[in-house]
Amino acid sequence: MEPSPPLTQSMITFLQSWNTNFLFITLASFLAWIAWRIIYNRLEYLSKKTTFDWDDLTLNALKTPISALIWCWPATVSLDFFIQEHFGIKLDWLSTLKLPIIIAILAWITIRFINNVESFVLQKKTHDETTVHAIAKVSRLIFVIIGALTIMQAFGLSLSGLLTFGGVGGLIVGLAAKDLLSNFFGGMMIYFDRPFKVGDWVRSPDRQIEGTVERIGWRMTIIRTFEKRPLYIPNSVFSNIVVENPSRMLNRRIKETIGVRYSDGHKVESIVNDIKSMLQNHPDIDTKQTLIVNFNAFGPSSLQMLVYTFTKTVNWVRYHQVKEDVLLQIMHIIHQHGADIAFPTQTLKLETSVTNESGQELI
Incomplete structure (x- = not known):
């Protein structure tokens, strides 16, 4: 078995410099993470002493995304350094990647904050559950779209061209996904018109639908029948049937x-x-x-x-x-009053006849 070739001086120098930089970046990330945990624990301790709930919701939304940013940002620096030293090339997209990471972290923080607010409001039970879910879903969708468009623009994609393509492509997709879109807009109609909400007892004279509304989704609504069986009804159905809401009587x-x-x-x-x-x-x-x-x-x-x-x-x-x-x-x-409730009865009247000696009926 032939021995492996000895390492050249340049390779040794590269590995030493790579190991030194990698360890330095990792150590710096670890120290930054420890500092963030200490700051977070201190802020959490202070927020629990206040009667204001929004600071708790905001702090909880920051916890995991900031930790991810502390590790992901140095990771891109290490990867960029490794590729430049090892392959001798510089990748522009790695430096560009840092901006999408920040955008993604900000969108993540916002979505976590919306989720926290949604859970907090639902626990208080002071607002309508269906309205809270609707506002939260629309808010999450808006920030996801904004984040996605911003990331695309950061990578150099033309938003005007994308929107133009989306207009033509949207027509094609709309024809192909007609039922999906009708269910989506049917769900929007339920949210805005509010013929019923989660927890309502509903029924339809047009269909065999009766039960308690468990969930109103973007595509379908789940109704639990009184036999405890779930009914999964596409939202577009509610645009074509009469819905009775006995819960609002x-x-x-x-x-x-x-x-x-x-x-x-x-x-x-x-x-x-x-x-x-x-x-x-x-x-x-x-x-x-x-x-x-x-x-x-x-x-x-x-x-x-x-x-x-x-x-x-x-x-x-x-x-x-x-x-x-x-x-x-x-x-x-x-x-x-000395009376009584009647029950179904029948009275039979029997008539008797009397005949004389000659057989003629007298009565």
């Missing part, structure tokens, strides 16, 4: 037909008056809405009374508790 309706026996007909008027008085004084009935209690019809086996009123609550569980209480009080009022 002001009251819930009680509409019942109560029947009493025909034998209690002389008590119906007093029963109706007592039921109406009970509803007008019920703490959970909204007397500002329509309230109807009337003898309504002669049924096949009962005298029917219409009870039509609205509860103050819109909560589904509480509504049924109020409705149960109302029905029990109606039944108690009927029994107080």
Whole structure:
């Protein structure tokens, strides 16, 4: 086995200089990172003593991007130095790369700040969740586009030519991605028109859609049915269907037909008056809405009374508790008058005939 050729003096000199510079740059980066950690910990300690929340959000957004900048910037310097010393060439794009790194770090800090603000506002629960998500998504999209265009310009790309190409290419892409764009603009319509928001109970008479809105995305909306099954609905669908939002109702309706026996007909008027008085004084009935209690019809086996009123609550569980209480009080009022609630009955009338000796029917 032949021994490896000895290193030349120039190679030894290069390696020594490279190792010295690389170690110096790495050590400087490490010291800068340690200094940043000390400064960050001190600032974090001071920010926790304040009642102002925005300093915490801003400081948290700076933490990781600044650490990445401390390591990435010297890394480009080391790479540039290595290529120049080893290959004897100078790459202009390496020096140009430093500006995109700064732009990317600034965009990263901004996006992290937007994410922090979004989480902070949602935790407070003082603003509408759907509006907060919409503003955060649009803000992130704007800064990503600005950052991308700035980086392209830093590399020497003509933005005017890019925008011209984008106009022609956008037409082609628009035709190819028609459904994707319709879903995107459908999502924008939901955000701005706000027919529903996250957490609302919605349903559509046109489609078999009913459930609670879990998420409104750029392309589709997720609705959780009452059977706990997820429905993934493209946003463009909501532009062509009728959507009902029961979560925004002001009251819930009680509409019942109560029947009493025909034998209690002389008590119906007093029963109706007592039921109406009970509803007008019920703490959970909204007397500002329509309230109807009337003898309504002669049924096949009962005298029917219409009870039509609205509860103050819109909560589904509480509504049924109020409705149960109302029905029990109606039944108690009927029994107080010595009457009873009718149930389906049939009366059969049997006629007997009497004949004489000759067989003729007398009755």
